[in-house]
Amino acid sequence: MSDTGTKMLVINGSHRAEQGFTERVVQAFVQGAEAGKAGCEVLYPARQKIAPCASCGKCLFETPGACRYHDDMDAIIAKMEAAELLLLASPVYFDSMSSALQKMIERLRPTFGPYFAFREGRTYHLKSREQQQKAVVISTAGNPERETFVSISRVFNRVVKSMGAQLVGEFYFPASHFMVSHPELLAGQLEAVTMAGKEFAADGSISRELLAQGNKEYVADPERAVQGISRMILEMRERYRLEQEDN
């Protein structure tokens, strides 16, 4: 992370990390944020050594605020606390975030403090220190219908609030294979994501116009898109079979 400009930490939960579809959207955003002079660092939880939370309670009772494990989470937590802006990204895996990102978030438990509060109809962890972080979330999914993002959006909204941050924008890209098969259909949306990154870096906000443009529908016929996915998989399997025969 550079020492100049606003510090933005990017966490891409894709198990395919730099190779994935999620990364394409993440990089569009980062490109804008860097043009807006943010110092960005991208982390991939799938590449980090992170033990699963043992729910042992040590961070509550024995060593308040500190986990029993010392692995890559120590550095991740330090980076998260130093960041002014946060971008969380994940592909949809069975209607939620990836297990790599989920595992990382569970290990934030020690930072949330031991006490709870009931505010505006829900329970919060009372964080040991108040954060003024602004956050954005990005997700991609194989399914073509936007309904697919309903549950991950709900989870992201609640988790970001639990983290004491303010969620200022969400960008969702369905039918992620369109990034390869029909890139022209979502070029405008990716451009909007880049512009949103620049706005976010400038003052931690994103205009309503860019949020709408970035989430503009590009799948005209979800049923046809699903047939396309099945056809694509059949073709890939056939190619794979022929390659195996050749070898």
Ligand SMILES: Cc1cc2nc3c(=O)[nH]c(=O)nc-3n(C[C@H](O)[C@H](O)[C@H](O)COP(=O)(O)O)c2cc1C
């Ligand atoms: C384990 C697993 C579960 C998935 N579950 C869903 C799902 O519930 N809904 C969906 O639309 N796509 C699902 N997908 C597809 C991914 O969300 C989609 O391909 C995404 O763009 C992958 O992003 P990545 O290339 O960054 O990993 C799943 C993929 C995997 C590997």
